[in-house]
Amino acid sequence: MLFVAFGALVLVPLLTGLNPNVALFTAGVGTLLFQLTTKGKVPVFLASSFAFIAPISFGVAQWGIPATLGGLVAAGLVFMFFAFLVKINGNNVIDRILPPVVTGPIIMVIGLSLAPVAVGMAMGKNSGLQAENYQLIIISMGSLLTTLIVAIWAKGFFRLVPIIAGIVVGYALSCVFGIVNFQPVIDAPWFKTPDFTFPEFQWQAILYMIPIVIAPTIEHVGDIMAIGSVTGKDYTRDPGLQRTLLGDGLATSTAGFLGGPPCITYAEVIGAVTLTRNFKTQVMTWAAIWAILMSFIGKIGAFLSSIPTVVMGGIMVLLFGSIASVGINILVKHKVDLSVSRNMCIVSLVLVFGIGGMIFDFGSYALQGISLCGILAIVLNLILPHKTKSAD
Template structure:
């Protein structure tokens, strides 16, 4: 009897801790669908299902929760504008198979194969382009451009900058648990100001039912969208390896060996393809939850199972999706300014951390061309298909890294 009571106690603790983990991931989890036009309730559902698939693939040994990487915001936004949501989802399904391909390479060639194919000189500038390519969009949203919100421009600026400053302050000065939820804090402040300025309509929330099956959207497959989306996986693959190494150092277990990097990559691939099939953003390992694990020292994978269950249950609450959709775009614009800048900073940090010498000609050429092609908007138009953006940068960086000779002579340019 005493044993059963203790078991029940720890089960309830796991349920509560799982809800807390979901809260940590919640802000960034719903930010991606809100910015890209995907359904936030579907994103909750696919994050839960994706996490459960990841746990099955990794034999329940890695305590992480899966949700969408910010690296996918720019390509999904472009894909939706270019080919529509169903075709973009088809590209995301294909992107999941790229994760699986990398898992295959790791299984038969070892963990170092990722670094051989995607060294820092390739991944650094690509991640910088991902962050900077939509910088004008973030600034435009923060300024209220092309907005039909019933407010003066100065009011929209106040809202977006308040969201930005709050997110920035929480990320830098907050302590403990609050340091893990800067995006939620920014949204709360921006949303509150939006209500005070009278630009929020609660009628859709009132009209929405409490129980509602998520509006799943199923993919169509267009080769243009697929080819565009495939190179996007480069950045999340590097992010994934870093996340697994980080959670390994926190728990004291080497997850790159057991269950193995091939299994964790396979889990990301299955979760991403499944999410794409149902209309959700890609699901991969998630830095915010790793931070929560570090803070709470809670290494139980069943906590992540409960977080996944909570996400699935919440996805059937219609009012949640309606409430999230009521958040003005200007609130998100303020947060995006910091968000896209932080992604670019990650790319810079990769170059610095790995001591990529830009006085070496090949390194300078790779980084320079990728940045100019990506930020400048270079397009290779082949008629029925145009190679541009992150896809062009990914292919360009990989090809240049393979064909340019390795030498140590410094460049004379500049």
């Protein structure tokens, strides 16, 4: 289970400047907290959330890592707030606040807004790597092609690890072209306490990060329903969606306090549970313990940090495109009619504001990006009247 989650787990900290060893530690601790909160009834593993890649990267550039971590702690509290709403209003409250016409375009913006970053990394822009451009393209496209092949044509267990497969091939090609520096790996100690970073709380970073929780909340509900369909149990009732959301919130806030990326339920591990038919939550507990133990091996972090950014760029091209595809699928799956004026207006404005880079500058605070899109979509959904009249 840990091997399945490993590639994506460490990808987020490597892309955002956080420490991969800390990410391993917080994923393990977060999973244990989730198991305690849900009474050990839900066989899932918690790890780094892709939805937070763009917000963390922006936050680090804008306010620094400590302030960004403070925003992530606040994001975990929003999960807990949703858990409270579910507790007092029932499971349908999430659908009322965050219907598909709101969540679909927001998730699309998360993926599409990162497209230039992925392409730039895949082409080796500003990477500082001593290599010819064609060599960088070969490496990034090699990792991308491998990820595609494994995701589509691999069988059984190997189909669950496309990111790891892509990283392995990209890393091997990087070694062939001589752009990997092994010296930090050689110098790193075998045993080392993870480099924990503690948060600072700045209201600008907190206000920016809070709306980001919209996308992973929907992902969480989908994951809980998916694992329930695999095991034949309704986890939204027992232990209850309020407990699973609370578990995600505690895990995310704890990760933020220690310097790790947000921890949420993990779709890849659900796929592993489906394949192995192993429904025991003790397996996830042991995976969490192994993740914590691995976080104290210094050479693991040094090795992961030695992976050239161009390798990650190739994988990001597919990853961020798939995030946007999830948003499109939400609109299609729930049959959101874009000929209805209110739906068309919500989707159109969210996409243009998000991809176009709209900014509402209030002097000491600027509302932009996914935060602006989240607030805009929710407000429009609440104030626009429900009419059957078509856009034409």
